[in-house]
Amino acid sequence: MRWQINHYIFCDEKQTLLSEDGSSQLEPMMVELLVYFCRHPNEIISKDRLIEYVWQGRIVSDNAVTRIITKLRKVFLDDARKPNFIATFPKKGYKFIANVQPLADYKEKQPLIDIHADRSNEIIKKSNHKFLLLTTFLLIAVFCSWLLFVQEKPNSELTIDKDIKISGSIVLTTDAGNEVQPSISPDGTRISYMSITSDNQINLVIKSLKSHEKVYVQHSNDADVGPASWSPDGKEIVYLVTSVNTCQYYTRAVNGLQLEEPELIYTCNKGSYGGMSYTHDKNTVVFSENKGAGTPYELFELNLKTKIKTRLNQPSVHLAGNSQFDLHPTKNKLLISSPDEKQWVGFYSLDLDSEKLNLLFKQNAYICCGIWSHQGDRMVLMDGFPSYQLASYDLSGKEKEIIFSASEQIIRPYRHSNGKDYLYVAGRHNKDIKLVDLINGNSKTIANASVSDRLPAFSPNGKTIAYISEATGSEQIWLYDVVTEKRLKLTNFDNHSHYFDLKFSPNGQALIALDINSIFYV
Structure with a gap:
């Protein structure tokens, strides 16, 4: 899972703490402790409680806890005397006082193999931290029901699978919270999704697409519920229920919006x-499971009659492991998105009957969550990260078509059950750049596009500011002249990368920009 901690992004699966100043690799116990803090913000937590839940009762000294606390403070640049992250309460314990919001992109509590991720693929959490100005909204949209089957079209017209014309998208959820992990019922009348409330509660919602009525799939008050998957006949759902100490899967009969009693089918590892x-x-059913928080995911099959669990044949496990998979629309095959040790993703096909695993193709990039097209002879996935487009590839990865362009950042795609349309989860954020005179206190706006402007860097002579902006739909380097107050777009990157750092050379004649896997010289 990932969290926004003030201006940091924390990913427990990759054990990293990311900010615009760079990335820090955390030790395993630092990760476990930080996860616990993120799940219990603004609570005074005793050392005994930390030893019980973080160290899981292992015999450790108070000094061991103190050492990890000190290391976390160091990586956050936190002053114990004037803390912004970890406050000490003598003889009582510690309180994590930072602004914490769960993120996910890509699946959060279902970890993603990308930097977006967790329950996934794909949660973007609304933050109250004014510095970030993160005003997110999550759209679950459909490539509209007006998609028409047509004859062969000119090359200039966007098509998918040669016969579907792209015509637009519509909003399916408008809750006050954030909505992720959509799944349309087989009859197309209902949608299930996870809704993240302002108090970080994760709820599973089933909504009628006709009447817009909703029902919540509820368990205990402290449990997070979701994601869910519909049975082939649409009469049942299987879904995840988790709390600090539990992890369970249930099935439940669904008649319209009427829910029957839940049936526990499997108890997974805590975390x-x-x-x-x-x-x-x-x-x-097929599911992903790890051995506990911070360990990689593997794929398993569960027979609901015999309750026999079988590990599937799958790619080698690296980083977060094999958490991302998609069932073929008609065949008993999985599409597995699996990262290698460099975080570059390979796409594999697994025949569930013969257990034959084939590598389809690899991308020298970090792109999450490929799915089968409706015909099952192509793949649909985001066109880079971050992405404002969906792309369709043939199964060799050579033939690429852009099938949709959005005005907001797309987190990941899903298939609609009608056999034509697609869903996607999307979000938008807005960061502006201001120049403040520390002597007289005056300030002026450098960049305030309706999307993200960030990573400002002064040239050595102080006359120019370089920054990253999404004003043209993808992240580009812009220049601002402090004297004339004019702006200039410097680059035309076409790789839709996400940049983490931007620096001028000592002579002010060049810039370097850092993305996930590359450094660019401009």
């Missing part, structure tokens, strides 16, 4: 927030 999906056989 394992994977995803589960029915196969084309109602009695078999």
Whole structure:
């Protein structure tokens, strides 16, 4: 899972703490402690409680706890005397006082293999921190039901699978919280999704697409519920329920919006927030599971009649592991998005009957969550990260088509059950840049596009400011002349990368920009 901690991004699976100043690799116990703090912000937590839940009762001294606290403070540049992150309460314990919001992109409690991720692929959490000005909204949109089957079109017209014309998108959820992990029922009448409330509660919602009525799939008050998957006949759902100390999967009969009593089918490892999906056989589900927080995910199959669990044949496990998979629309095959040790993603096809695993293609990039197209002969995925477009690839990865362009950042795609349309989860954020005179206190705006402007860097002579802006739909380097107050777009990058740092050379004649896997010289 990922969290926004003030201006940092914390990913427990990759064990990293990311800010615009760079990335820090955390030790395993630092990760475990920080996860616990993120789940219990603004609570005074005793050392005994930390030893019980973070060190899981292992015999450790108070000094061991203090050492990890000190290391966390160091990586946050936090002053114990004037803390912004970890406050000490003598003889009582510690309180994590930073502004914490869960993120996910890509799946959060279901970890993503990308930097977006967790329950996934894909949660972007609304933050109250004014510095970030993060005003997010999550759209679950459909490539509209007006998609028309047409004859062969000119090359200039956007098409997918040669016969579907792209015509637009519509909003399916408008809750006050953030909505992720959409799944349309097989009859197309209902949508299930996870809704993240302002108090960080994760709820599973089933909504009628006709009447717009909603029902909440509820368990205990302290439990997070979701994501869910519909059975092939649309009469049941399988879904995840988690709390600090539990991880369980349930099935539940659904008649319209009427819910029957839940049935516990599997107890997963504590801290394992994977995803589960029915196969084309109602009695078999596939799910991802790890051995506890911070460990990589593997894929398993569960027979609902015998309750026998079987590990699937799958790619080698690296980083977050094999948490991302998609069932073929008609065949008993999985599409697995699996990262290598460099975080570059390979796409694999697994035949569930023969257990034959084939590598389709790899991308020398960090791109999350490929899915089968409706015909199952192509793949649909985001066009880079961050992405404002969806792309369709043939199964060799060579033939690429852009099938949709959005005005907001796309987190990941899903198939609609009608066999034509697609869903996507998307969010928008807005960061502006201001120049403040520290002597007289005056300030003026350098960049205030309706999207993100960030990473300002002064040239050595102080006359120019370089920054990253999404004003043209993708992240580009812009220049601002402090004297004339004019702006100039410097680059035309076409790789839709996300940049983490920007620096001038000592002579002011060049810039370097850092993305996930590359350094660019301009």
